[in-house]
Amino acid sequence: MTVETYPFNAAEGLDLAPAYRRAQRTPGPVRVQLPFGEPAWLVTRHDEARFVFADPRFSRAMAQERDSPRTTPHNPVGIVTMDPPEHTRVRTLVAKAFTARRAERLRPWIRELLHERIDAMAAPADLVAELALPVPIAVICELLGVPARDRDRFQGWSEAVLSTNGLPPEQIVERTGALRTYVAELIAARRDRPADDLMSGLVEARDEQDRLSDLELEQLCIALLVGGYETTASQLANFAHLLLQRPGGLVELADGPDRDRRAAAWVEELLRYVPMAAAAAMPRYAREDVAVGGQVVRAGEPVLVAIGAADRDPGRYPDPDVLDPDRDSRGHLAFGHGVHHCVGAALARIELQESVLALAERLPRLRPAGEVRWKTGLFFRGPQTLPVTW
Numbered sequence: 263m264t265v266e267t268y269p270f271n272a273a274e275g276l277d278l279a280p281a282y283r284r285a286q287r288t289p290g291p292v293r294v295q296l297p298f299g300e301p302a303w304l305v306t307r308h309d310e311a312r313f314v315f316a317d318p319r320f321s322r323a324m325a326q327e328r329d330s331p332r333t334t335p336h337n338p339v340g341i342v343t344m345d346p347p348e349h350t351r352v353r354t355l356v357a358k359a360f361t362a363r364r365a366e367r368l369r370p371w372i373r374e375l376l377h378e379r380i381d382a383m384a385a386p387a388d389l390v391a392e393l394a395l396p397v398p399i400a401v402i403c404e405l406l407g408v409p410a411r412d413r414d415r416f417q418g419w420s421e422a423v424l425s426t427n428g429l430p431p432e433q434i435v436e437r438t439g440a441l442r443t444y445v446a447e448l449i450a451a452r453r454d455r456p457a458d459d460l461m462s463g464l465v466e467a468r469d470e471q472d473r474l475s476d477l478e479l480e481q482l483c484i485a486l487l488v489g490g491y492e493t494t495a496s497q498l499a500n501f502a503h504l505l506l507q508r509p510g511g512l513v514e515l516a517d518g519p520d521r522d523r524r525a526a527a528w529v530e531e532l533l534r535y536v537p538m539a540a541a542a543a544m545p546r547y548a549r550e551d552v553a554v555g556g557q558v559v560r561a562g563e564p565v566l567v568a569i570g571a572a573d574r575d576p577g578r579y580p581d582p583d584v585l586d587p588d589r590d591s592r593g594h595l596a597f598g599h600g601v602h603h604c605v606g607a608a609l610a611r612i613e614l615q616e617s618v619l620a621l622a623e624r625l626p627r628l629r630p631a632g633e634v635r636w637k638t639g640l641f642f643r644g645p646q647t648l649p650v651t652w
Contacts, residue, residue, distance in 0.1 A: 266281065270541075274638070275636065276503075276504070286577075294566070299332050300331060302331040302564040307577060308593075308595070315602070319550055321549055328547065331564055331566060341353060355463075369612050373616050375397055377624065379392060379393050379397060390646065394617075396413075403487070408461075415444070419441035419488075445483045497644070498613070498614060500538060502648060505621075513626050516623050529611060530594065531586060533573075535574070535585050546567070548560065549561060631650050
């Protein structure tokens with residue numbers, strides 16, 4: 263059986279690699295080899311992706327016991343590696359902080375924050391440095407209770423956690439260690455001086471309710487800090503880049519009485535359309551023999567799900583490579599599916615909706631002002647710099 267070298271996507275740009283289309287025309291999953299770990303099955307079609315995500319016969323925790331397929335030298339840790347009931351226990355502690363109702367209450371503050379950032383911008387500007395990074399960082403740090411003076415330090419730490427081959431190993435170790443030290447110090451500070459924030463609540467769950475181990479508490483806080491802003495920041499820059507390539511895209515959003523509805527529709531379609539991840543990640547291991555798309559995955563074999571390809575599956579979305587805000591984009595997998603569905607999805611949606619609305623209302627003449635420089639060596643694709651003027 264042929265085993266293809268993986269990842270398929272190039273680091274620069276947001277194109278979906280042709281190899282995914284070939285895989286979708288192949289019955290069942292295909293075999294791939296990542297830079298590290300054992301070979302895996304790769305799922306690229308939408309219905310099979312949802313099946314693997316939701317079926318309890320597939321385990322994330324088993325990856326910790328194996329040389330799991332991955333793009334980094336190290337295995338992920340924390341909540342993303344857990345199965346129920348451990349996953350349920352930990353997720354329950356944070357889910358109430360990210361409900362749609364709580365996220366909606368933050369909308370006015372997020373809108374004000376965006377407008378403050380735009381007020382401070384002067385043309386020409388780098389939209390990543392001025393908007394796409396600082397806003398999501400401010401939001402997640404506000405939720406967790408990270409002091410404002412410390413927020414600028416997270417970009418370098420996050421790049422270390424998410425690096426595939428862009429940083430030397432010694433820098434990854436150094437920056438990851440610095441992040442762990444900082445989080446441990448912040449946890450200790452919240453023990454001494456609790457506040458009205460999520461981290462204080464997690465510390466209480468650890469100390470008084472005994473619902474987290476010390477290691478789980480540290481890993482969870484790191485996952486929330488890094489995952490809570492990096493994905494949204496990357497997508498905000500990606501969305502802006504694509505809207506700037508579409509004549510009248512921002513003007514269309516700024517006009518009309520149904521701007522909120524149009525912004526929501528645009529965000530859902532952009533979430534479906536953008537294959538943000540450099541590669542499929544977080545393998546699921548079959549606990550027993552399971553048929554996936556007519557192919558039997560044997561017990562103990564890993565399966566990877568290519569979300570970007572599944573959301574461009576022509577069997578699910580007609581003309582999937584066309585960016586169409588009028589299509590029904592429901593059911594996309596940008597936030598995952600099943601028990602590992604992104605806990606911060608509601609908050610991310612609000613940040614992205616308010617961001618495209620703020621750009622449309624305040625900067626309808628926004629246009630490119632130079633070449634985009636793309637991130638390389640990181641798990642999430644997107645502009646490193648996005649020069650604009652207006």
